Amino acid sequence: MKKSLPRSPGMDFERPLVTVDVVIFCVLEGSLKVLLVRRPNDVQDPFPGRWALPGGFVNVEKDRSLIDCALRKLDEKTGVATPYLEQLGSWGDADRDPRGWSSAHAYFALIHAPTDNEEGRRGSADSQWVDVEEAGRKRLAFDHPRILAAAIGRLRGKVEYTSLPAFLLTEPFTLPQLQHTYEVVLGRPVDKSAFRKRMLDAGFLEEVGMAQGHSGRAAMGYRVRDRDQAATFPRTFKAGE
Amino acid sequence: MKKSLPRSPGMDFERPLVTVDVVIFCVLEGSLKVLLVRRPNDVQDPFPGRWALPGGFVNVEKDRSLIDCALRKLDEKTGVATPYLEQLGSWGDADRDPRGWSSAHAYFALIHAPTDNEEGRRGSADSQWVDVEEAGRKRLAFDHPRILAAAIGRLRGKVEYTSLPAFLLTEPFTLPQLQHTYEVVLGRPVDKSAFRKRMLDAGFLEEVGMAQGHSGRAAMGYRVRDRDQAATFPRTFKAGE
DNA sequence: TAAATAGTGTCTGTAAGACAGTATACT
DNA sequence: AGTATACTGTCTTACAGACACTATTTA
Numbered sequence: 001m002k003k004s005l006p007r008s009p010g011m012d013f014e015r016p017l018v019t020v021d022v023v024i025f026c027v028l029e030g031s032l033k034v035l036l037v038r039r040p041n042d043v044q045d046p047f048p049g050r051w052a053l054p055g056g057f058v059n060v061e062k063d064r065s066l067i068d069c070a071l072r073k074l075d076e077k078t079g080v081a082t083p084y085l086e087q088l089g090s091w092g093d094a095d096r097d098p099r100g101w102s103s104a105h106a107y108f109a110l111i112h113a114p115t116d117n118e119e120g121r122r123g124s125a126d127s128q129w130v131d132v133e134e135a136g137r138k139r140l141a142f143d144h145p146r147i148l149a150a151a152i153g154r155l156r157g158k159v160e161y162t163s164l165p166a167f168l169l170t171e172p173f174t175l176p177q178l179q180h181t182y183e184v185v186l187g188r189p190v191d192k193s194a195f196r197k198r199m200l201d202a203g204f205l206e207e208v209g210m211a212q213g214h215s216g217r218a219a220m221g222y223r224v225r226d227r228d229q230a231a232t233f234p235r236t237f238k239a240g241e
Numbered sequence: 242m243k244k245s246l247p248r249s250p251g252m253d254f255e256r257p258l259v260t261v262d263v264v265i266f267c268v269l270e271g272s273l274k275v276l277l278v279r280r281p282n283d284v285q286d287p288f289p290g291r292w293a294l295p296g297g298f299v300n301v302e303k304d305r306s307l308i309d310c311a312l313r314k315l316d317e318k319t320g321v322a323t324p325y326l327e328q329l330g331s332w333g334d335a336d337r338d339p340r341g342w343s344s345a346h347a348y349f350a351l352i353h354a355p356t357d358n359e360e361g362r363r364g365s366a367d368s369q370w371v372d373v374e375e376a377g378r379k380r381l382a383f384d385h386p387r388i389l390a391a392a393i394g395r396l397r398g399k400v401e402y403t404s405l406p407a408f409l410l411t412e413p414f415t416l417p418q419l420q421h422t423y424e425v426v427l428g429r430p431v432d433k434s435a436f437r438k439r440m441l442d443a444g445f446l447e448e449v450g451m452a453q454g455h456s457g458r459a460a461m462g463y464r465v466r467d468r469d470q471a472a473t474f475p476r477t478f479k480a481g482e
Numbered sequence: 483t484a485a486a487t488a489g490t491g492t493c494t495g496t497a498a499g500a501c502a503g504t505a506t507a508c509t
Numbered sequence: 510a511g512t513a514t515a516c517t518g519t520c521t522t523a524c525a526g527a528c529a530c531t532a533t534t535t536a
Contacts (some may be wrong), residue, residue, distance in 0.1 A: 011340060014301045018333075058333070060255045060342045065334035090331045090346050092259075092299070093306035099252065099530030101301045103259055103346065105331050173445055176515070194498050196516075201497095218508040219276040236496090395510050417488070437489075457487030458533040475524090 001062045001104040020069040021055030021144070023088065023151035024078060026129065027184050033129040034148065035077060039141055046098045049142035051130075053148065054212060055104070070107040077127060083228070084167035085099035088151055097142045103184045104142075108151045110167040159185045163204050163224065163231040172208045173219030175199060204231035261310040262296030262385070264392035265319060265350045267370065268409045269426050274370040275389065276318060280382055282345075287339045288382035292371075294389065296345070304404035311348040311445065318368060325351040325408035325471070329392055333387040337384045348389065349392045400426045404445050404465065404472040413449045413462030416440060445472035 024035040036051040048167050054077045063069035067085070075081055085107055086236025114129075130138070132152055140148065158164050165181040166173070199205060204225050211221035252393045265276040277292040304310035309328070316322055326348055335345025355370075371379070373393055381389065399405050406422040407414070420436050440446060445466050452462035 013298070016259045016301060017300055018257045018259060057254070057343075058257055058344075060257060066331065066344060068334075087330050089328050090307065092346065093309075101299075103299075103307060103344075105333065113317070138378070174515085191499055191501090192515090193500080193517075197498080210253065212507080214514085215508055216512080217508085217516080219507095219515055296532090411523085415488085432489075432526055433488090433529090435528080438525080455487085456485080456535055458489080460488055 002003040012102070015098060017100055018058045019055055019097075019102060019104045020058055020073060021053045021104050021106045022070050022073050022077075022109055023053055023106065023146060023148060024083075025109060025132075025151075025155060025168065026111050026113050027165075027181055028113045030184060032132045032185055034132050034135050036128055036130050036135060036138075037077065038128075038141070050141040051128075051135075051138055052141035053106075053144045054127075055106075066105050067107075070105075070109075074109055074111075076168050078111060078114065080109075080111045082163065082227070084227075088147070088154060091143055091147060103168055104147070106147050106151070108154065110155075110164060112168060112170040156185065156187075158230075161233045163199075163202065163233075166204070167227075167230070171223040172211060173223075174219035174221060175215055176212050176219060178222075186238075198233055202231045202233055216227060243388050253343075258338060258341055259299045260296055260343060260345045261299055261307055261314060261340075262294045262345050262347045262388060263311050263314050263318075263350055264294055264389060265315060265324075266345065266373075266396060266409065267271060267352050267354050268406075268422055269354045269370055271425060273316055273373045273426055275373050275376050275392075277376060277379070277381070278318065279367045279369075291382040292369075292376075292379050293382035294347075294385045295368075296347075298374075307346050308348075311346075312352075313349055315352075319352060321350075321352045321357065323468070325405065326466075329388070329395060330383055332388060345388070347388050347392070349395065351396075353409060353411040382450060397428075398424065399471075400404060403439075403473045404443065406476075407445070408468075408471070412464040413452060414464075415460035417450050417460060419463075439474060443472045443474055461463045 019127070026033055033066060035054060037054045037167050039045060039047050039050050039052050048229070054073050056073065058066070058069050063072065070085060071081070074083060077102070086109075088106040088108045090103055090105045092101075094101045095229045096102055096104070099104045132148075135148060139145075153208075155164065159182060165185055166178060168185075175196055176201065179190065182195070183189055202216065205222040206225045208221045208223050212218045245424060267274055267276075276294045276295060280286060280288050280291050280293050282290045295314055297314065297393040299307070299310050304313065307324045311326060312322070315324060321450055324439070327350075330351045331344055331346045333342075335342045335344070337343055373389075376389060377386070377393070380386075396405065400423060407419060408424055409422050409426075419440065420431065420433065423436070424430055446463040447466045449464050451459045453459045
């Protein structure tokens with residue numbers, strides 16, 4: 001297969017290792033969590049037994065593209081096939097992997113909280129949902145601390161002016177639920193009236209019937225109109241309630 | 242060197258090709274330009290003779306990191322050592338390079354217009370400053386059309402709420418010059434009064450004495466306070482003058 | 483003194499935060 | 510009826526766009 005062109009004379013140099021890592025977020029038990037996996041406890045392996053972001057080498061046979069590779073890893077770890085997925089950046093240098101010059105393509109994904117029957121809410125022995133604050137303090141493998149920090153920074157930043165938190169909820173959801181998700185990610189309260197105006201004016205939500213089930217007045221249920229892209233607002237949030 | 246750990250059994254798979262490409266912008270003759278290079282006219286080579294973005298394979302021996310590699314390519318093509326440099330994204334799949342599965346790390350750089358004595362203003366036979374509109378219509382090598390489109394989109398987008406155009410000018414510059422640069426990149430006029438308030442309030446500029454030399458009233462000269470990061474504004478521009 | 487360009491002041495519209503008020507569900 | 514929650518209306522403030530005005534330079 002391939003090598004349709006004659007092998008150029010300049011092509012016989014050492015190639016870097018290429019990995020894809022995915023920072024997977026969800027909101028669970030009222031706080032923002034990230035999925036960490038435990039590296040195999042094998043002395044052959046770099047960082048044995050340490051927590052790390054899910055990821056691994058690109059498989060030239062199986063993966064048609066970087067995004068395919070990211071989706072594959074996400075599906076393997078969470079069973080979620082259609083998340084919000086965004087490229088975060090890439091990190092590559094001679095020292096980040098003891099096995100050699102390596103470059104990592106990092107993605108970040110937003111998924112709704114796992115239900116009790118899938119894979120267990122709290123994770124398993126080699127895979128766990130960890131509070132972002134706590135994950136930031138852990139001594140993760142490779143340069144995953146800076147990748148995680150970049151992901152959290154990007155998420156917190158974009159929440160100020162996009163509809164990203166909508167992808168952290170199961171549909172349909174109500175505006176109070178969405179507001180709560182914003183508050184969890186931002187780490188501060190936001191004004192109810194301003195919040196509702198903002199979300200409804202942005203026009204990315206679609207009414208989908210009343211949602212009942214708890215005490216108090218019933219709320220309108222919504223879903224996002226176009227799950228392939230986030231809405232952006234013209235202005236950032238200010239202080240709050 | 243390296244290979245300090247025993248070669249793991251799972252490490253003998255095919256590695257993708259890894260390249261770094263740089264989208265280099267400047268403002269020349271009143272319009273936004275991008276640097277294109279001509280690929281060698283060699284049948285061994287993919288896309289012989291076609292225009293492409295400057296870039297090439299990561300050299301594991303010479304490049305300590307991806308950014309180093311990007312800076313090296315920029316310096317080789319333009320002689321500029323301290324540009325504004327930002328990671329744009331990465332593109333990788335089985336088909337973008339006929340020589341095999343390849344991934345490209347793309348950066349974009351903003352530099353001031355080349356002076357007449359360096360390398361020639363319009364470029365040379367194998368390297369040319371091209372208007373972005375025209376470059377967008379060219380049939381560039383590889384998937385460079387989509388990388389270029391992403392870079393232009395990112396630049397135009399960020400100009401709405403950052404100080405990026407300041408990096409397209411030689412220091413010191415005046416506020417009218419800066420406004421003109423914004424207008425060139427945005428492709429539309431902006432209001433003078435609002436513009437000045439915005440720039441001065443953002444506090445990223447530093448007065449550096451009056452600038453004379455042409456007809457009309459002399460203007461204050463400025464330089465950016467911290468060349469390592471762009472300022473961001475709370476709001477986006479609206480329509481204009 | 484006129485032309486050209488730099489810089490300022492004032493008005494207005496828009497949109498968000500504050501917060502109190504109204505509506506509708508369940509017990 | 511009372512409580513809990515969803516939703517709306519009104520006031521105020523901040524800030525950007527519009528645009529006319531003043532200031533300072535060169536010809």
